[in-house]
Amino acid sequence: MHTLLYAVGPDEYSRVSSCFNAKEIWEKLEVTHKGTDRVKKSNVGIFTLNYETFTMKPEEDIKVMYDRFTTIINELKSYGPIPLKK
Structure with missing residues (x-):
């Protein structure tokens, strides 16, 4: 989870900083960049x-x-x- 948080830029960080686990971060980034x-x-x-x-x-x-x-x-x-x- 920490690796993902350190890897994202400031815009993405604000979107995913409230996530509770790496899977949730990954899914939110995936939807943000590729869509549903x-x-x-x-x-x-x-x-x-x-x-x-x-x-x-x-x-x-x-x-x-x-x-x-x-x-x-x-x-x-x-x-x-x-x-x-x-």
């Missing part, structure tokens, strides 16, 4: 749609396109393994 399960599912759906409909825009060069694609992939990865559609 409902929000997570919604975000995964949005990022998946962005991935599936990804195309190069006429005005962008290959580097900008690659950076945009990498951002979409990293956002998807941040939510853990994504189940494949059958």
Whole structure:
């Protein structure tokens, strides 16, 4: 518990300082940064749609396109393994 309290910044500390155990701190930080399960599912759906409909825009060069694609992939990865559609 002390490790988590020392690791967070001042904004997060004020949110979690009243927690009674490490699990409670972790859960509060998780919801704060990733959202609830409902929000997570919604975000995964949005990022998946962005991935599936990804195309190069006429005005962008290959580097900008690659950076945009990498951002979409990293956002998807941040939510853990994504189940494949059958």
